[in-house]
Amino acid sequence: MKVDESYDPTPPTPDRWESLSTGNILPSIPPTPGSIIDLGPLADSPTPTTQRERDEQAETVVEGQSISPTQAALRRLGRDRRAMISMTVVLSLIVISYIGPLLYVHIGPPLTGAGPFANQTVVSTVYRNFTHQEQTLTDQPSSAQYPLGTDAVGRDILARIMAGVTVSISVAAMVVVFDIVLGMVVGMLAGYYGGWIDTFLARFTDLMFAFPQLLFAILVAATLGQAFINTLGPDGRLILVSLAFGITIWPQMARYVRGQTLQLKEQQFIEAARATGTTDLGILLRHIAPNLFSIVVTAATLDIVGIIIGEATLSLLGLGVQSPGSSLGLMISDGANQLGIQYTEVLWPTIVLAVIVLCLSFVGDGVQDAFNPRTKD
Amino acid sequence: MGSLLSNLPALVFLLALIGFCVFVGFRLGVRFLIRRLAGLVFVVLGVSFVTFILGYLAPGGVVYAQLGQHYTVARGDQLRHLYGLDLPWYEQYAHYLNQLLHLSLGTSWLNSGQTVFQILGIYLPASLELGLWGAGLAIVVGVPLGLLAAVRANTRFDTAIQALALILYALPTFVIIPFYDLAMVNLHSHGLYSLATSGWDSLDQKIAPITIFALGIFAYYLRITRSSMIEVLRQDYVRTARAKGLKERVVVWRHAFRNALIPLLTAIGPALAFAVAGVFIIEYLFNIPGIGNRGLQAITSQDYPVVQGTVILLAFAVVLMNLVTDVAYGFADPRVKTSS
Numbered sequence: 001m002k003v004d005e006s007y008d009p010t011p012p013t014p015d016r017w018e019s020l021s022t023g024n025i026l027p028s029i030p031p032t033p034g035s036i037i038d039l040g041p042l043a044d045s046p047t048p049t050t051q052r053e054r055d056e057q058a059e060t061v062v063e064g065q066s067i068s069p070t071q072a073a074l075r076r077l078g079r080d081r082r083a084m085i086s087m088t089v090v091l092s093l094i095v096i097s098y099i100g101p102l103l104y105v106h107i108g109p110p111l112t113g114a115g116p117f118a119n120q121t122v123v124s125t126v127y128r129n130f131t132h133q134e135q136t137l138t139d140q141p142s143s144a145q146y147p148l149g150t151d152a153v154g155r156d157i158l159a160r161i162m163a164g165v166t167v168s169i170s171v172a173a174m175v176v177v178f179d180i181v182l183g184m185v186v187g188m189l190a191g192y193y194g195g196w197i198d199t200f201l202a203r204f205t206d207l208m209f210a211f212p213q214l215l216f217a218i219l220v221a222a223t224l225g226q227a228f229i230n231t232l233g234p235d236g237r238l239i240l241v242s243l244a245f246g247i248t249i250w251p252q253m254a255r256y257v258r259g260q261t262l263q264l265k266e267q268q269f270i271e272a273a274r275a276t277g278t279t280d281l282g283i284l285l286r287h288i289a290p291n292l293f294s295i296v297v298t299a300a301t302l303d304i305v306g307i308i309i310g311e312a313t314l315s316l317l318g319l320g321v322q323s324p325g326s327s328l329g330l331m332i333s334d335g336a337n338q339l340g341i342q343y344t345e346v347l348w349p350t351i352v353l354a355v356i357v358l359c360l361s362f363v364g365d366g367v368q369d370a371f372n373p374r375t376k377d
Numbered sequence: 378m379g380s381l382l383s384n385l386p387a388l389v390f391l392l393a394l395i396g397f398c399v400f401v402g403f404r405l406g407v408r409f410l411i412r413r414l415a416g417l418v419f420v421v422l423g424v425s426f427v428t429f430i431l432g433y434l435a436p437g438g439v440v441y442a443q444l445g446q447h448y449t450v451a452r453g454d455q456l457r458h459l460y461g462l463d464l465p466w467y468e469q470y471a472h473y474l475n476q477l478l479h480l481s482l483g484t485s486w487l488n489s490g491q492t493v494f495q496i497l498g499i500y501l502p503a504s505l506e507l508g509l510w511g512a513g514l515a516i517v518v519g520v521p522l523g524l525l526a527a528v529r530a531n532t533r534f535d536t537a538i539q540a541l542a543l544i545l546y547a548l549p550t551f552v553i554i555p556f557y558d559l560a561m562v563n564l565h566s567h568g569l570y571s572l573a574t575s576g577w578d579s580l581d582q583k584i585a586p587i588t589i590f591a592l593g594i595f596a597y598y599l600r601i602t603r604s605s606m607i608e609v610l611r612q613d614y615v616r617t618a619r620a621k622g623l624k625e626r627v628v629v630w631r632h633a634f635r636n637a638l639i640p641l642l643t644a645i646g647p648a649l650a651f652a653v654a655g656v657f658i659i660e661y662l663f664n665i666p667g668i669g670n671r672g673l674q675a676i677t678s679q680d681y682p683v684v685q686g687t688v689i690l691l692a693f694a695v696v697l698m699n700l701v702t703d704v705a706y707g708f709a710d711p712r713v714k715t716s717s
Contacts, residue, residue: 203419206416206419206420207419207420207423207424207427209650209695209699210420210423210424210692210695210696211424211427211688211692212650212653212654212691212692212695213650213654214653214654214657215653215654215657215672215688215691216427218657218673218676219428219431219676219684219688220431222435222676222677223431223432223434223435223676223679224431224434224435227434227435305547309549312549312551313549313551313654313657313658316551316658316661317657317658317661317673318677319677329551332551332552332555335555336555336558336662339555339558339559339562340562340566343559343562346555346558346559347555347559350552350555350556353549353552354548354552357547357548357549357552358544358547358548361543361546361547362543362547365543
């Protein structure tokens with residue numbers, strides 16, 4: 001900041017009509033080095049006027065150091081208590097479901113009265129396997145051996161719930177990876193180059209929007225299900241379900257990416273990169289892709305919820321995972337038949353599914369608010 | 378042609394459709410209309426092709442399913458020839474397109490003697506009733522609550538309503554339905570009044586499916602109305618109206634309300650997608666004789682003409698709703714003439 005040495009401390013004598021001003025009575029204060037505030041490197045950018053803008057600007061400086069928008073968004077997410085609690089709940093459920101069975105099958109008391117004639121004794125590693133059927137102990141309420149009871153063919157409900165959650169998470173993970181990869185690749189190419197890729201994406205998206213996602217998944221699962229199992233083994237159905245959801249879910253992600261790419265393409269830093277000789281591929285990978293992070297993460301989180309619901313729906317309708325495999329939707333469908341006999345068979349999987357879906361929705365909401373603060377009220 | 382024209386409601390609907398197209402052509406230009414119709418044709422073609430390919434790739438169990446114990450190689454071949462399953466796939470598809478051009482969706486393989494149009498005609502009314510009543514209920518309850526929540530933004534009422542909407546929006550219907558069934562079974566076993574849990578004849582059988590169907594859509598509309606209304610209340614012209622000294626009620630109802638409803642039109646599309654998915658689950662779990670249930674039966678019994686007919690019908694409905702939404706949006710907001 002420079003002070004103009006030629007500054008005249010006394011203003012010219014005011015006109016009679018302006019004698020209401022202080023005029024010559026009080027000398028105006030000249031700018032001294034102490035009264036000049038250095039606004040720092042942000043002085044040239046537009047001054048934030050609303051509280052929201054001030055908050056956003058303040059977030060980009062932490063302990064004197066500037067942080068990237070992604071890090072600012074992550075901190076914002078960290079302050080969202082509901083999202084953080086939900087994330088903790090979901091992560092603990094996932095960990096329990098993947099690691100729990102390893103411990104769970106070993107800590108149970110021996111089961112007397114087992115076997116086809118109810119006269120054998122089995123250890124917990126046998127009867128707590130989620131596919132093991134104990135024909136004489138069907139529809140049991142909770143006990144020491146079976147903390148959540150047994151279902152209509154004598155399988156341990158808690159073990160099946162844990163296996164079902166792993167199925168849901170596996171399908172969701174597979175589909176989301178497919179969704180992000182395909183959506184980003186096609187979206188970036190369509191937004192950056194335009195042309196036939198863009199037209200193809202637009203037409204394909206129209207088609208996929210008209211084709212209800214669930215219906216497509218049902219069709220694929222029903223028609224190709226058996227063939228996949230024959231070639232890929234019992235996990236074939238899982239892979240098929242993932243594929244079906246993946247095909248219908250990536251066009252929306254590609255559209256988001258395309259829109260964002262179109263915006264980014266016009267920025268000056270892309271022009272600068274091109275001027276310094278960066279290849280198109282380099283621009284796409286190093287400049288455009290990192291800036292897509294926020295929109296991709298938001299869309300992917302919301303997609304995960306839809307996929308988990310979709311997989312449960314398919315299994316509920318009998319077209320997804322089938323016995324002896326386990327899925328939350330399948331358990332709900334089976335349990336609903338036993339409503340009058342043992343209502344807990346449908347209660348537990350329903351509660352677990354509701355908790356997972358709700359918590360993931362809260363996390364998705366939090367992610368959306370954190371990464372796109374302007375959509376918040 | 379005969380199968381379509383003999384069905385009076387379908388005829389009325391077709392005439393209304395043609396009238397709508399003519400109207401759109403006059404108001405928004407012939408080019409817009411032609412572009413949209415071309416899109417519709419493209420989508421129907423694409424959807425029918427995808428369904429056809431899936432049916433073609435599936436192992437052909439329908440012949441075994443129909444003949445059952447009476448299956449012999451000769452009879453199996455005869456049936457296959459009757460259904461045209463021994464032709465190469467492009468011939469089969471060409472044959473199907475030819476059928477479509479004659480406005481016929483073919484004959485069911487499992488209920489031979491009934492055309493697909495007839496079958497759809499039998500099962501469509503229940504689904505329409507469920508869908509329209511459910512959507513109506515959702516809008517009638519959701520939009521006013523959303524407006525109220527926006528007018529009292531950030532109060533305890535607003536937070537409570539928002540929490541409720543989020544929970545209902547996130548929970549899938551087949552999580553709510555077991556709880557409902559549990560409650561009804563419990564009430565019934567204690568001798569108290571309870572609603573039915575399946576069927577579609579009497580009013581108390583219809584209340585529950587319609588209400589549960591409306592729950593998800595209601596939450597969606599509540600959120601959209603609320604955020605749209607809050608956005609409108611922030612505008613300068615609302616501030617001006619308040620500054621002019623108008624009563625708060627007049628400001629809200631005469632000025633803000635109308636503008637807040639415009640984005641709701643664009644929300645019809647996603648709501649419809651949700652509705653189509655929900656229809657399957659609700660009809661399946663409540664045993665309602667609607668298109669969703671019948672379509673599922675057709676899929677599992679590999680009755681492909683019915684499957685294709687159902688899918689085409691649904692896709693057609695979705696594209697049509699998108700067109701209606703675009704046109705309505707063009708009316709509500711004159712700045713938007715046509716959208717692609």
